[in-house]
Amino acid sequence: MMTTEFKGEHLLPGQIGQFFVVLAFGSALLSFLSYYYATTAKDGKNDSWQFLGRIGFFLNSVSVLGIGTCLFYVLYQHYFEYHYAWAYTQRSLPVYYLVSGFWNGQEGGFLLWTFWQAVLGNILIWKARSWERPVMSVIALSQVVLATMVLGIDVFGVRLGSSPFLLLREAMDLRDSAPIFRTNPEMYHNYLSYITDGQGMNPSLQNYWMVIHPPTLFLGLAAVVVPFAYAIAGLWQKKYVEWIKPAIPYTLFAAMVLGTGIIMGSFWAYESLNFGGFWAWDPIENASVFPWLTLVAALHVMIVFKNTGHSYIIAAVLTLVSFVLVWYSSFLARSGVLGDTSVHAFTDLGMFWQLVIGILVFLALSVYLLVSRWKALPRSQKDEDTYSREFWMFVGSVFLALSCLQLIVVTSIPVWNATFGTKVAPPNNEVALYNVFQAAFAILVTLLAGFTQFLKYKKTDPAKFLPKVIAYLVLAALVAALIVYVTGLYHLKAVFTILMIGSVYSVLANGKIMVDAFKGKFKLAGSAIAHIGFGLLLIGALISAGTSKVVSENNSGQQFTTEVTKETNPRENILVYRNEPVKMGNYIVNYIGDSVSAPNHFYKVLYQEVDSSGKVKNQFLLEPKVQVNKGSGGFTASPDTRHYLFHDLYTHITMTNSLSVNENQQGSEAHGQEDDDKNYDPPVPHQIGVGDTIQVREGYIVFKGLSNETNVSNLQLSKNDAAIGAALEVVSHGKNYQIKPLYIIKNNSVFGIAKKVDDAGLKITLTRIIPSTRKAEITVYQQPVGKKKFIVMRAIDFPYINFFWAGTVIMVIGFLLSIFRRNKELKAS
Amino acid sequence: MKKSSIFGLVVIAVAIAVIISTYASSSTYSSFNEAKETNSELHIIGHLDKKKELYYDATKDANYFSFFMTDNKGQECKVVFSGTKPEDFERSQQIVLTGRMQNNEFHASKILMKCPSKYTQDKLETTEVSAKKADL
Numbered sequence: 001m002m003t004t005e006f007k008g009e010h011l012l013p014g015q016i017g018q019f020f021v022v023l024a025f026g027s028a029l030l031s032f033l034s035y036y037y038a039t040t041a042k043d044g045k046n047d048s049w050q051f052l053g054r055i056g057f058f059l060n061s062v063s064v065l066g067i068g069t070c071l072f073y074v075l076y077q078h079y080f081e082y083h084y085a086w087a088y089t090q091r092s093l094p095v096y097y098l099v100s101g102f103w104n105g106q107e108g109g110f111l112l113w114t115f116w117q118a119v120l121g122n123i124l125i126w127k128a129r130s131w132e133r134p135v136m137s138v139i140a141l142s143q144v145v146l147a148t149m150v151l152g153i154d155v156f157g158v159r160l161g162s163s164p165f166l167l168l169r170e171a172m173d174l175r176d177s178a179p180i181f182r183t184n185p186e187m188y189h190n191y192l193s194y195i196t197d198g199q200g201m202n203p204s205l206q207n208y209w210m211v212i213h214p215p216t217l218f219l220g221l222a223a224v225v226v227p228f229a230y231a232i233a234g235l236w237q238k239k240y241v242e243w244i245k246p247a248i249p250y251t252l253f254a255a256m257v258l259g260t261g262i263i264m265g266s267f268w269a270y271e272s273l274n275f276g277g278f279w280a281w282d283p284i285e286n287a288s289v290f291p292w293l294t295l296v297a298a299l300h301v302m303i304v305f306k307n308t309g310h311s312y313i314i315a316a317v318l319t320l321v322s323f324v325l326v327w328y329s330s331f332l333a334r335s336g337v338l339g340d341t342s343v344h345a346f347t348d349l350g351m352f353w354q355l356v357i358g359i360l361v362f363l364a365l366s367v368y369l370l371v372s373r374w375k376a377l378p379r380s381q382k383d384e385d386t387y388s389r390e391f392w393m394f395v396g397s398v399f400l401a402l403s404c405l406q407l408i409v410v411t412s413i414p415v416w417n418a419t420f421g422t423k424v425a426p427p428n429n430e431v432a433l434y435n436v437f438q439a440a441f442a443i444l445v446t447l448l449a450g451f452t453q454f455l456k457y458k459k460t461d462p463a464k465f466l467p468k469v470i471a472y473l474v475l476a477a478l479v480a481a482l483i484v485y486v487t488g489l490y491h492l493k494a495v496f497t498i499l500m501i502g503s504v505y506s507v508l509a510n511g512k513i514m515v516d517a518f519k520g521k522f523k524l525a526g527s528a529i530a531h532i533g534f535g536l537l538l539i540g541a542l543i544s545a546g547t548s549k550v551v552s553e554n555n556s557g558q559q560f561t562t563e564v565t566k567e568t569n570p571r572e573n574i575l576v577y578r579n580e581p582v583k584m585g586n587y588i589v590n591y592i593g594d595s596v597s598a599p600n601h602f603y604k605v606l607y608q609e610v611d612s613s614g615k616v617k618n619q620f621l622l623e624p625k626v627q628v629n630k631g632s633g634g635f636t637a638s639p640d641t642r643h644y645l646f647h648d649l650y651t652h653i654t655m656t657n658s659l660s661v662n663e664n665q666q667g668s669e670a671h672g673q674e675d676d677d678k679n680y681d682p683p684v685p686h687q688i689g690v691g692d693t694i695q696v697r698e699g700y701i702v703f704k705g706l707s708n709e710t711n712v713s714n715l716q717l718s719k720n721d722a723a724i725g726a727a728l729e730v731v732s733h734g735k736n737y738q739i740k741p742l743y744i745i746k747n748n749s750v751f752g753i754a755k756k757v758d759d760a761g762l763k764i765t766l767t768r769i770i771p772s773t774r775k776a777e778i779t780v781y782q783q784p785v786g787k788k789k790f791i792v793m794r795a796i797d798f799p800y801i802n803f804f805w806a807g808t809v810i811m812v813i814g815f816l817l818s819i820f821r822r823n824k825e826l827k828a829s
Numbered sequence: 830m831k832k833s834s835i836f837g838l839v840v841i842a843v844a845i846a847v848i849i850s851t852y853a854s855s856s857t858y859s860s861f862n863e864a865k866e867t868n869s870e871l872h873i874i875g876h877l878d879k880k881k882e883l884y885y886d887a888t889k890d891a892n893y894f895s896f897f898m899t900d901n902k903g904q905e906c907k908v909v910f911s912g913t914k915p916e917d918f919e920r921s922q923q924i925v926l927t928g929r930m931q932n933n934e935f936h937a938s939k940i941l942m943k944c945p946s947k948y949t950q951d952k953l954e955t956t957e958v959s960a961k962k963a964d965l
Contacts, residue, residue: 383831386832398840406851410851413851413855423857425871428869428870428872428927433850433851433854571911571912573892575888575891635916637916654912655885790888792887792891
């Protein structure tokens with residue numbers, strides 16, 4: 001094969017990076033095999049195998065760091081000969097977004113995952129002691145599987161994985177996109193000089209939450225491997241009981257971080273996407289929740305088993321299932337299978353079957369061990385007592401798992417279609433279906449999260465706890481009734497009102513436990529606080545999603561027949577002309593200006609709250625932004641939100657006419673006089689004297705006088721040339737603008753330099769000077785009404801959404817306290 | 830009967846309910862002709878007819894957008910959407926509509942469109958390269 005030299009390519013960082021990619025795979029494999037033999041060898045050489053396993057794992061960790069460094073170097077240097085840099089970044093991107101460009105592509109996501117898994121593996125080598133060999137066998141196996149995902153090497157004609165160091169010219173045949181390269185080898189040789197910038201990053205990803213949300217989410221997903229590895233190790237080594245205790249703190253950690261990562265994603269969606277909300281039941285969102293639900297369920301039954309010896313099998317199964325679901329959600333996101341149902345899914349990188357194999361490896365391992373050890377698994381001889389904590393924790397866990405089942409069954413409709421060759425479409429009102437089902441499950445879970453805290457393990461005397469349970473239930477019902485009445489939640493389906501009772505009950509009952517905890521029984525503080533947080537999160541979600549109100553109601557419009565208006569009444573977008581205030585709900589909104597800092601175009605939307613006497617009692621400015629997409633000319637809008645303690649006002653632009661396609665390219669000048677003139681009504685000349693005014697649609701113009709200009713930018717004026725300026729004052733909507741259009745005589749030709757007042761939609765030129773009458777001819781171009789700048793916007797009020805975020809933070813604090821407690825228990829034993 | 834067996838039955842019942850409810854609420858991908866026959870909401874896959882007019886004029890009605898779509902059976906129909914024109918609509922290669930037929934117009938409540946991805950397209954945009962060609 002002949003290799004062609006291409007001019008200007010920097011191949012070294014890619015070659016080093018690719019070397020690390022292969023090394024990461026090789027060392028992970030070495031580590032896995034060594035740890036496997038360290039666990040199983042019967043020849044007494046286990047210690048040497050373990051040493052080799054560690055060496056392999058350290059080497060793998062170093063390689064992963066090496067891959068990351070090389071990839072970041074490529075991005076940082078803007079080496080667009082690499083497909084990854086070209087596809088996801090551009091020169092103008094600030095460094096912190098280059099970091100998020102790192103995990104913009106699927107390969108980066110895998111790198112992040114394998115990085116965190118390497119970190120966790122090193123912690124386990126340090127901490128796991130007698131568990132190190134079997135547990136690290138599983139972690140190393142997982143590193144092997146992940147390493148294949150970024151290999152990018154052909155094995156027997158099949159491309160294994162997708163490497164981040166793929167060159168642009170390898171990723172696609174440039175000669176197809178630019179046929180001139182085919183006929184002119186010299187130009188092809190020099191192709192890099194034609195690629196001056198990358199494709200750039202999707203504007204909605206240029207948000208600081210995108211810098212921290214993916215690493216958090218991937219740490220959570222990666223951490224699920226640790227309880228999985230302990231469960232496999234326990235079954236494999238027939239230490240059925242012992243694995244649970246050390247696995248609990250890691251399970252808490254994984255559930256905490258994964259939960260945080262999911263909510264961070266939802267906060268990002270709320271802050272920078274335009275669907276108007278924090279949760280949309282998008283398949284990709286759902287997929288990230290699957291492992292969280294099963295992991296939290298697993299956590300509870302693990303604790304049950306540790307304390308009572310009940311619920312072993314379900315604890316083991318849920319722990320194993322959680323990690324298989326991590327792979328399944330990764331498959332959903334990356335295989336392209338959701339193409340018709342999700343707006344967030346990646347397209348297939350040709351790794352569909354590799355991802356399927358990824359799931360099957362861990363599923364098969366789990367099933368094999370469960371089946372082969374089935375008879376030996378610990379079982380309790382007698383049922384749990386009805387009045388025992390363990391029984392109801394078990395019930396709660398099962399319902400968490402069932403809620404996960406419902407999410408999986410509905411989300412996976414495209415998977416069922418692909419598997420069975422059917423063509424079923426998702427439910428028309430998918431969101432309502434999810435809401436009702438998930439609310440019903442959540443009712444049981446929240447009631448149990450409150451009720452169970454009053455019970456003791458083994459057996460509780462009903463006379464002792466029933467009065468408390470009922471008293472708190474009555475109190476919760478009263479508080480919930482008040483909340484439902486005040487917020488108007490009762491307009492919705494009854495299931496949401498009942499969920500409100502459950503959520504309030506969870507908060508109150510656990511509040512009591514927390515108070516007790518601070519009085520001395522500190523052990524329970526973590527779980528009490530986590531459950532309070534969960535209850536608050538649901539209260540916030542219920543109120544803000546259930547009673548969020550579109551403020552930008554619009555019943556005007558000429559096109560609709562009354563029938564149609566009725567159908568979709570009220571409609572959600574309103575039109576706001578520049579400087580023409582519009583009444584919207586309790587507000588008067590006005591589009592008062594623009595500020596452009598490429599590539600962002602901010603729209604200044606002034607909100608004024610007016611009381612009955614017409615006095616402005618509150619005003620604020622929101623600046624939703626729009627970015628013009630390079631090339632396509634379409635645009636991407638991001639909302640801006642006014643945050644109050646008890647509600648948020650969210651605003652985003654759905655349409656505007658005040659953007660030009662060229663805005664993205666800096667320093668865009670008008671294409672030429674004639675082109676620009678088309679944007680205006682036919683010009684109207686006015687012959688006026690000093691002090692006269694011209695009326696225009698948006699105000700008036702005052703002629704202040706003429707002056708000789710000697711300094712005209714960009715023009716060399718000689719002795720025979722002249723430049724005359726007309727000082728004009730434009731008054732429009734209470735604002736004054738001073739402009740000076742010019743009349744220039746140069747080299748015996750005459751031309752004018754027009755001046756614009758975009759706010760008033762004016763372009764003004766000085767077209768003649770009439771010395772005899774001491775008058776000047778001022779020609780005014782006005783933008784037609786249709787060209788008047790406007791925005792179409794949508795505004796939504798989200799009440800009490802801060803409960804949602806605050807609940808999350810409180811839940812995380814609860815998790816943290818629990819991790820400390822379980823760690824202490826582990827050390828004590 | 831043991832308590833755990835009763836609970837096991839409850840779980841199985843819920844699981845079956847989940848599956849049946851999913852099946853019962855699921856929709857079908859159909860065509861404009863089928864949509865005329867029924868009053869229920871449907872999903873229709875097709876593509877934008879780029880030769881016919883896309884109508885959206887915010888100054889007249891900020892919530893009226895209409896266009897013509899050809900479904901996968903080749904049937905064309907006017908589609909009305911009460912909202913603004915989605916970003917990049919003209920570039921869509923495939924559209925999935927959810928909605929119902931009313932007076933020979935399809936009233937979409939949801940539009941899902943597939944565009945050639947702006948940021949991860951696997952083809953260089955020919956226009957960019959050919960623009961440079963002129964300079965040489």
